[in-house]
Amino acid sequence: MTKKATLEIDGKKYDLPIVEGTEKEIAVDISSLRSDTGGVVTLDRGYKNTGSCESSITFLDGEKGILRYRGYSIEELAEKANFLEVCYLLIFGELPTKTQLDKFHKDIKAQSHVDEDVKRILDGFPKSAHPMGVLSSLTAALVAFNPSSVNVESEEDMYKAIVKILGKFPVLTAWTYRKRMGLPLDYGGDSLGYVENFIKMMFKSPSGDYTSNPTVVDALDKLLILHADHEQNCSTSTVRMVGSSHAGLFISISSGIAALWGPLHGGANQAVIEMLEAIKADGGDTKKFMAKAKDKNDPFRLMGFGHRVYKNFDPRAKIIKKAADSVLENMGIEDDVLDIAKALEKEALEDSYFVDRKLYPNVDFYSGIIYRALGIPVEMFTPMFALGRLPGWVAQWREMRLRKEPIGRPRQIYVGETKRDYIPLEDR
Numbered sequence: 001m002t003k004k005a006t007l008e009i010d011g012k013k014y015d016l017p018i019v020e021g022t023e024k025e026i027a028v029d030i031s032s033l034r035s036d037t038g039g040v041v042t043l044d045r046g047y048k049n050t051g052s053c054e055s056s057i058t059f060l061d062g063e064k065g066i067l068r069y070r071g072y073s074i075e076e077l078a079e080k081a082n083f084l085e086v087c088y089l090l091i092f093g094e095l096p097t098k099t100q101l102d103k104f105h106k107d108i109k110a111q112s113h114v115d116e117d118v119k120r121i122l123d124g125f126p127k128s129a130h131p132m133g134v135l136s137s138l139t140a141a142l143v144a145f146n147p148s149s150v151n152v153e154s155e156e157d158m159y160k161a162i163v164k165i166l167g168k169f170p171v172l173t174a175w176t177y178r179k180r181m182g183l184p185l186d187y188g189g190d191s192l193g194y195v196e197n198f199i200k201m202m203f204k205s206p207s208g209d210y211t212s213n214p215t216v217v218d219a220l221d222k223l224l225i226l227h228a229d230h231e232q233n234c235s236t237s238t239v240r241m242v243g244s245s246h247a248g249l250f251i252s253i254s255s256g257i258a259a260l261w262g263p264l265h266g267g268a269n270q271a272v273i274e275m276l277e278a279i280k281a282d283g284g285d286t287k288k289f290m291a292k293a294k295d296k297n298d299p300f301r302l303m304g305f306g307h308r309v310y311k312n313f314d315p316r317a318k319i320i321k322k323a324a325d326s327v328l329e330n331m332g333i334e335d336d337v338l339d340i341a342k343a344l345e346k347e348a349l350e351d352s353y354f355v356d357r358k359l360y361p362n363v364d365f366y367s368g369i370i371y372r373a374l375g376i377p378v379e380m381f382t383p384m385f386a387l388g389r390l391p392g393w394v395a396q397w398r399e400m401r402l403r404k405e406p407i408g409r410p411r412q413i414y415v416g417e418t419k420r421d422y423i424p425l426e427d428r
């Protein structure tokens with residue numbers, strides 16, 4: 001028997017179908033609620049209880065701390081896969097064979113050049129501009145240089161757009177950084193892996209050679225995998241929403257970058273390091289900052305703590321915490337802020353304010369410490385998150401278009417003035 005929910009409004013009952021996912025998640029399908037009831041809608045501020053789509057890309061269980069891409073656990077992927085394989089997996093649904101992966105990489109490399117005129121656009125930004133604003137703008141500008149729209153009915157067209165954005169985005173990210181540092185813009189090298197090439201584009205000195213450091217490549221690969229997708233978060237929902245009007249892939253991604261920038265989302269990784277530095281500069285009194293975080297009259301929040309979905313632990317944070325220890329050890333770096341971070345975590349996990357509200361360290365709590373050890377400046381932390389999230393945005397955009405989802409257009413409950421008459425200016 002198919003399951004259903006019954007809703008009663010003013011004594012009248014309405015049957016609503018139940019949709020069950022492959023992991024036994026349950027949703028009440030309210031698609032016909034408004035037409036059946038003659039106007040009733042649901043109200044769900046911040047979409048805390050609303051499933052916006054059906055998706056086969058990422059599964060997460062916030063209570064159990066589970067995260068899987070296309071069925072594969074994040075722990076296994078972070079340990080065994082590389083970022084490019086994960087990109088392919090997220091976008092196309094299966095792990096690639098060696099031949100598929102080589103072709104994918106070759107096709108991305110062939111599309112990694114960026115029109116020289118983009119450099120002039122970049123030149124127009126002040127050096128002090130935040131890299132996320134620059135990156136979002138440059139990604140939007142790509143549309144001007146690639147104006148033909150993607151025919152989503154054509155596998156080939158879709159594939160071309162995907163390899164283009166995967167090829168050009170790391171270049172734009174590295175150029176955003178180099179412009180800020182006053183360094184000449186350049187490309188990496190065709191013989192390098194996807195992540196290593198990005199590192200070379202970022203750090204190659206204008207005069208010297210580039211030497212690969214496997215610890216740096218491995219650490220960044222892992223961080224990018226951990227950020228690669230997270231189902232319907234704020235930026236991904238933005239990408240899907242913008243794309244649902246049939247806007248193109250690049251402009252949808254540009255909107256996702258803007259959404260990611262905020263400190264409650266991807267911008268938290270920058271905010272965490274700034275917070276840890278502030279605690280250090282203030283003498284390292286973690287208790288004082290814990291008290292501020294709990295004080296409802298103080299806007300301060302413990303950045304890198306809490307998550308809309310994870311109410312047990314964020315599995316990504318566990319992996320990153322371990323990685324932070326080993327990266328710092330391998331690179332022979334001692335960083336006081338790692339000790340401050342660990343002390344804060346310990347105190348929070350023993351504090352009823354955080355325990356009762358199920359607030360645990362999230363992916364951003366320790367990631368900045370690794371980025372810093374890799375030589376990435378703090379303003380570039382959120383662009384690094386964007387680089388990692390790119391395949392997720394692409395996969396979700398592709399899925400949304402292939403499923404022919406309708407344009408996203410929520411309803412509202414109007415709480416403004418009821419009808420009133422216009423008062424002429426001289427009578428007001």
Ligand code: CMC
Nearest residue numbers: 264265266268293301302303304305306307308357362363
């Ligand atoms: N520090 C202090 N109190 C907090 C924090 C925090 N970091 N996070 C939540 N709370 C409190 C909040 O004040 C509220 O308390 P009360 O019930 O007494 O009013 C309660 O916990 C529930 O918080 P909420 O804001 O209703 O929860 P939410 O699901 O709307 O917000 C969040 C989730 C991630 C925006 C929030 O936890 C937060 O602002 N965290 C800090 C920013 C951060 O680290 N963001 C990165 C998220 S992970 C990366 C990503 O995917 O973007």
